[in-house]
Amino acid sequence: MNNDQNSFRDRIVTMNEEGRRNWVYANQPNGRYYTARTIVAWILLLFLFAAPHIKVAGEQLLLFNILQRKFVLFGVVFWPQDFHLFVIGLITIIISIVTFTVVYGRVWCGWACPQTIFMEMVFRRIEYWIEGSGDQQRIRAKGEDTFDKLWRSLLKHFIFIVISWAITHTMMAYIVGADKVHEYIVSSPSDNLSVFIAIMVFTGAFYFVFAYFREQVCSLVCPYGRLQGALLDNNTLMVTYDYKRGEGRAPMRKGEDRIAAGKGDCVNCNKCVSVCPTGIDIRNGIQLECINCTACMDACDSTMRRYNLPEGLIRITSQNNIQNGSSFKWTPRIIAYTALTTALIGVLVVLFTLRSSYETTILRVQGSLYQKIEEDTYSNIYNYKIINKTEHEGNLRIELVSPKGTVELAGSSLLIKKQEKLQGAFLIKLDKEVLEGTSTPLVLGIYNGDELIETIHTTFVGP
Numbered sequence: 001m002n003n004d005q006n007s008f009r010d011r012i013v014t015m016n017e018e019g020r021r022n023w024v025y026a027n028q029p030n031g032r033y034y035t036a037r038t039i040v041a042w043i044l045l046l047f048l049f050a051a052p053h054i055k056v057a058g059e060q061l062l063l064f065n066i067l068q069r070k071f072v073l074f075g076v077v078f079w080p081q082d083f084h085l086f087v088i089g090l091i092t093i094i095i096s097i098v099t100f101t102v103v104y105g106r107v108w109c110g111w112a113c114p115q116t117i118f119m120e121m122v123f124r125r126i127e128y129w130i131e132g133s134g135d136q137q138r139i140r141a142k143g144e145d146t147f148d149k150l151w152r153s154l155l156k157h158f159i160f161i162v163i164s165w166a167i168t169h170t171m172m173a174y175i176v177g178a179d180k181v182h183e184y185i186v187s188s189p190s191d192n193l194s195v196f197i198a199i200m201v202f203t204g205a206f207y208f209v210f211a212y213f214r215e216q217v218c219s220l221v222c223p224y225g226r227l228q229g230a231l232l233d234n235n236t237l238m239v240t241y242d243y244k245r246g247e248g249r250a251p252m253r254k255g256e257d258r259i260a261a262g263k264g265d266c267v268n269c270n271k272c273v274s275v276c277p278t279g280i281d282i283r284n285g286i287q288l289e290c291i292n293c294t295a296c297m298d299a300c301d302s303t304m305r306r307y308n309l310p311e312g313l314i315r316i317t318s319q320n321n322i323q324n325g326s327s328f329k330w331t332p333r334i335i336a337y338t339a340l341t342t343a344l345i346g347v348l349v350v351l352f353t354l355r356s357s358y359e360t361t362i363l364r365v366q367g368s369l370y371q372k373i374e375e376d377t378y379s380n381i382y383n384y385k386i387i388n389k390t391e392h393e394g395n396l397r398i399e400l401v402s403p404k405g406t407v408e409l410a411g412s413s414l415l416i417k418k419q420e421k422l423q424g425a426f427l428i429k430l431d432k433e434v435l436e437g438t439s440t441p442l443v444l445g446i447y448n449g450d451e452l453i454e455t456i457h458t459t460f461v462g463p
């Protein structure tokens, strides 16, 4: 390609030369990929809206309560003490997405990203329903202002606001919990004015994104989208136009031998462009705006079928496959990312397996020394904090494993409710003969019934 042909790379396609927005009136695709995407989208949407209302052992299925530092994943509660698991889990997810992107391109963007799913499967479908196809929308937008245009626009924006409001409440349910959100809904806005204002602000933000900002999120704002230039290479599988087969593009003429006429399979029907939600022409090559939604594949396949040409002129393949016919290769980059992802998943599995059901901290009271109780007996005072991470009440006790001595609890028992913490103090008494100078190592056992659940090492200060 010469520089002129490459000029489309100088600015994003949704911006004209004066810097104004070129509105994308994408037509609705129709084909097997769109059907598959619809199924995937509805499953994910169902999960997104249902998850905060599903309870597992009394806990919300997913909760990310940053304010109270309480995180629940599939009913398992993570305490601030488990934060390292959360961080490793997050890093693993990010590295997995990077690995996946290196091999499969932006599948996430086109098929699973909430922005695309809401935009293409919810908001744009409502637009098709009320205002017709992309072409009809363009004609109506450029036409005169009529009552027909007005009521359609009002109805569409009203529904957009209602859905934005529903999205805001669902997002809130993931943060503060579905029960709390229900409380907010049934109470008066004046009872929770700051929450009410936050709901209005976020509803407005979602409405703005889906009604106006749209594909600009993917092209200009999303950091993952901006990373594509660094992640993709010629071996990455992406939605790609087979220029070797397609060029020179020209309309189909009846009875013409296209090969003899030096023409390719692209009949220049422009359907691939008309369905593209980011407004690009995939025949120009790989572009940053392409979210790999596969809409152009459906559009082109329908044209190929119409003219009895083989499907797949636009298909998921790599640049190397188009250029040299070479198939998928394990490059050092793919091997490195895959190894890193596997290692992180391994670490996560081990840490999850070793995650204790109780977490105990025992510390000698700060600044305290030993106390002489009798002629040959000394005591130290300790603070304890125990977190019960299980779904059952625990009846615990602290015992001295070594050396021999006695533990005297300040309260009567260590009864600890599920998912709660208990703290208090206790004394340890040791005979003079077991002391090893000023600091004697201690081993304490925390028992739940007969089961030893944790072993704690600390020291005893002596004379």
Ligand code: SF4
Pocket: 239, 272, 275, 276, 277, 278, 279, 280, 281, 282, 289, 290, 291, 292, 293, 294, 295, 296, 297
């Ligand atoms: S070029 Fe094709 S795959 Fe890429 S965003 Fe446009 S329609 Fe989707």
Ligand code: SF4
Pocket: 241, 246, 249, 265, 266, 267, 268, 269, 270, 271, 272, 273, 283, 299, 300, 301, 303, 313, 314
């Ligand atoms: S849909 Fe296929 S045939 Fe039509 S212009 Fe696009 S690439 Fe060419």
